[in-house]
Amino acid sequence: MTLKFNSQKLLVILFSASLLLLLTHLVFSILYPEVDSQNISALSNEEIDKKFKESLYSFAIKNEWIKSIKDNSSIPSYRISVPSDLPIPQIIGELIKQYDGYNLIVEAEEKKIHGRTLMQVSSDKEIKLKADFRYINDIQRTFSQSALFIYGRENKEAEYDSLMLTTTRDMSALLIPSKSNAAYSTWLRGNGFDYAVILNNEINDLEFRLSKDYSEKRLKLIVQNIVVSFPHASFFVINKNFDIYSSPNYLIIKKEFGKRKIRFFTTDSLKFIDKSHPNISEKLNSIVTNVKAGDITRIAISFDAYQSLAEDLRKLIRVGYKFVKTSELGSKEKK
Numbered sequence: 001m002t003l004k005f006n007s008q009k010l011l012v013i014l015f016s017a018s019l020l021l022l023l024t025h026l027v028f029s030i031l032y033p034e035v036d037s038q039n040i041s042a043l044s045n046e047e048i049d050k051k052f053k054e055s056l057y058s059f060a061i062k063n064e065w066i067k068s069i070k071d072n073s074s075i076p077s078y079r080i081s082v083p084s085d086l087p088i089p090q091i092i093g094e095l096i097k098q099y100d101g102y103n104l105i106v107e108a109e110e111k112k113i114h115g116r117t118l119m120q121v122s123s124d125k126e127i128k129l130k131a132d133f134r135y136i137n138d139i140q141r142t143f144s145q146s147a148l149f150i151y152g153r154e155n156k157e158a159e160y161d162s163l164m165l166t167t168t169r170d171m172s173a174l175l176i177p178s179k180s181n182a183a184y185s186t187w188l189r190g191n192g193f194d195y196a197v198i199l200n201n202e203i204n205d206l207e208f209r210l211s212k213d214y215s216e217k218r219l220k221l222i223v224q225n226i227v228v229s230f231p232h233a234s235f236f237v238i239n240k241n242f243d244i245y246s247s248p249n250y251l252i253i254k255k256e257f258g259k260r261k262i263r264f265f266t267t268d269s270l271k272f273i274d275k276s277h278p279n280i281s282e283k284l285n286s287i288v289t290n291v292k293a294g295d296i297t298r299i300a301i302s303f304d305a306y307q308s309l310a311e312d313l314r315k316l317i318r319v320g321y322k323f324v325k326t327s328e329l330g331s332k333e334k335k
Helices: 007-031 045-057 088-099 157-166 179-190 216-229 249-259 280-289 303-308 310-318
Strands: 066-068 077-083 105-112 116-123 126-136 145-151 172-175 195-199 236-238 264-266 270-273 296-302
Touching: 045 088, 045 126, 077 088, 088 105, 088 116, 088 126, 145 157, 145 303, 157 179, 157 303, 172 179, 179 195, 216 249, 236 249, 249 264, 270 280, 280 296, 280 303, 280 310, 296 303, 303 310
Parallel strands: 077 126, 145 172, 145 296, 172 195, 195 236, 236 264, 270 296
Antiparallel strands: 066 077, 105 116, 116 126
């Protein structure tokens, strides 16, 4: 058997193989770049300890909840009392973020589900800091609770609906009576959201429109239509600028809600925030941080303002301020 040797084909094969290896190396060098250990920053023990406490303070952990544990070693060791509404993994995640880029490893082990977690920070297999996180039920970072309502669906239905798809179920909707909103209220209810209904001059659908010139019989029928169309509303609120509010017919409307034992408020029972305010961030923070223990504040934020306040809300939640569903407020609510 005679083998024919073609040198030209061999060169082509070798060149192709070399090119393939080169491309493979290039791809891997991009996807998995080598880490230059000389470029990794180092932290002193004092800096490690400082970043640890800064991370705790960023969650509004109080000094009295951070106990230094004395043992035979020189390793800084702490026992941290954690409020039950603050997930320990969230704290661990923040510590990992704080130590990222340094020659440090954060390790954590949950000893008891929703009870106790041990954590240590080490460098080159040398432990630099230890912490024992424990949930404590009778401590709280803040007693503030607010019910937050987003309004303005009538002007931007598609955008509003997309927002509610991605927001937390602790937020609620504030709707103007309309056929579209009546159908949407069913979706809200089915997906775990609360909603309330506001009566004002912007009601366009005839079967829901209220007027100071209507007869008592007609007003009663319209109130019935509204109640039936929004059967799971947490409450109904009337705008004090609504022309019917200053007319004798207001008492008819109020009586109709009262005899059905439905909560019926005026708009001064809510704090409104919209983009017309010169500093909506400052206004939100002022409202939320000034809620006294045991009190409940209802905050109504326009769709546009809510989008601008997303980061402010995240920061408030991070340090313990609570936004709860209005159905969870119960008898604590102020009328």
